[in-house]
Every structure is written in structure tokens, then in C-alpha cells.
Amino acid sequence: MNALPHRTPDEVSTEGTVMNAMTEPVRRAVIVVGAIVLIGGIAGLIVSSGQDLTEPRGARVGALMHLNPLGSWVSIALGVLTIVGGVLRSHAAVLAASVGLFVCVVFVTFGANRPTNPLGGTASTVSFYLGPAAGLLALVLAERAAQQAASSSVEATDDAAREHDH
């Protein structure tokens, strides 16, 4: 008698679809991180309302970071993209938001305290972008790695079952 589970191609395919989906804890975390970026962007837009779009020294958002109107709009767009990615359980959208946030980190790092500083940020703004960028990337990569490990384990079980049948 075959003691090992034997899956049909359909079963593997169904399981594969489920394993590629975003799990609920990751989805919730993605939405919370997106909300932080979105709220930061909206607050930035309010406090920088009198500034030029690309003012080199952005307005101070509370006692935290600096953003100019462009930096605020970019934050809002990336926050919305992250939340949409979470709602739709789309790894690709969350990954795109993470890449966008890393680009912001680069722009602010090389623009801070210089005449050309398109997002109007300082080192605090680097901090504001860096956390969500790294966090979202970690969430997507960790979930994919876990799913891949589970998938490999299923395939190994199936191979063992097939060999046992023969």
C-alpha cells in the first residue's frame, strides 16, 4: 500500500496557486506600512503647501522629516501603490513600491543639503523612506522563499511517492 500522498497535476497546480498568494499577516503588514507612507505624504502636502514643487529644503512634517510638495506627492503615490498591492495581494505591486521607495532613499541621500534636492528631504526623510522600502522588500522576499521551500517539499514528497509506485 502506498503510504505517501500522491498528487495529480491538478492538485499541484491548485496548491501552487494558493502558495503564491499573499498570506493574511503579510497583507495586513503591507497595508499598515503603506498607510504610514501615505499619511506621511499627506502631512507633507499640508505643511509644504506654500512651497515650490521642488523646494530644496522641504517643510518640516511635525517634528519628524522634511518634504517638499513633490516629495509629498511621490510619498502619496507610493503609499497608495503599497496599499493597493496589499488589498489585491499583489507581490509585484508591493515590490514596485519598495523599489520606488529605495529610489527616493537614493534621491534624498544625494540631494540632502544641496541646491538640487528634488524631494526636499534630509537624513530624517531617508529614514522615513528606508524603513518601508526595506520592510516591504523583506515581506515579499521572505514570503516567496517560504512558499518556494514549501513547494520544494511538496515536489520531493511527490517524487518519493512516484518512485515508491514504480
Next chain:
Amino acid sequence: MSVMQAPRSPVDIGGLEGRASRLSLVAIRIVLGVTFLHEAAWKRPPDFGSESGRGLWEWSNFAVDFPVFLPYSWFVENVVQPNFIFFGWVTFFLEAGIGAFLILGLLTRVTALAGVVQSFAITFSVLNQDVFSEWSYAYYIMIAAFLAVFGTAAGRFYGLDGVLRPLWKRSGGKIAQLLLRAS
């Protein structure tokens, strides 16, 4: 014969007491993170104050002008000052990173250790200076708070580490093992 159960940590238990313990740790973690996010702002590249004699340059020089711990003063004078721009960037990313990662609870333990190191560096720089009014106990509290965040792995409660650790455990691999230790 009854088997004695090991006492459980307040953060591991359910109910109001457990929740209060976890929320206290989250508060410490986030306040530390926001403090470093805020303080990162005056680390201004590209010269970090070395041309004007202000900012990070002025504060790091306090370690030489008002020594607290002589080996650290020697290190600042002979290693940091000749390579100040490099150490300026290290401080820029270190403080921005501590703020970023602690607020979200990402890789919290290793970030808290970095916070302890940076807090000692600040303490050894400014504790004896008399140019600005500083409350010395603020630095001791900061070091103690970072140690508490490290010791309790505070990112596992209401933080990204709490979401990521089960995934890293499932994925296995050397990098995942390393990340598990760091969180």
C-alpha cells in the same frame, strides 16, 4: 507528584497583563526610533559641518576637547577626524537606519545593538562638554532602553519581525537563520 511549571514572561502571557507588557515595549521601541529619525536630520552631507565647524563636526570634537573616555578620545582624534566625511556618512546611515528599523520593528535586535553602540559614542562625546546644556541621565536612559529592546526582541510584538520570523523559519537556509538571530 505535581510537575512545577516554569514561570512565564509577562510578554508571553495572554490577557490584559500580557498586552500591557507588549504595548509598553512597543512604545519604548517606537519612541527610540522616532528619536533617531528626528536626530538624523542635522547630520548634513556632504561636509557634515567640517567646513563651518558646526553640526556633527562640532559635536564629535567634544570627545577630544572634553574627554570622557580616553581611548575613545584617541580614536576620534586619530581615526575619525582624519576620515571625517566617511564617518559622517556612517553616522548618517546608522541613525537613519536605527530610526527606520525600530519604528517598524524590523531586524530589531541587531538594530538595538547598533543603537547601544551609537549611544555610547554619543555619551563619550558629549558627557563632559559645557557648551550646550545636556542632561547626562538622558544618555544612560537611552542605552538602557536600547538594551531593553534588544533583550525582549521588541519587534516581535506589533512589528514586522513578528510577521517575518515565521516565514524565515519555514524557508530555512543560512540567510534566514541569520535574519532570525537579528530579529
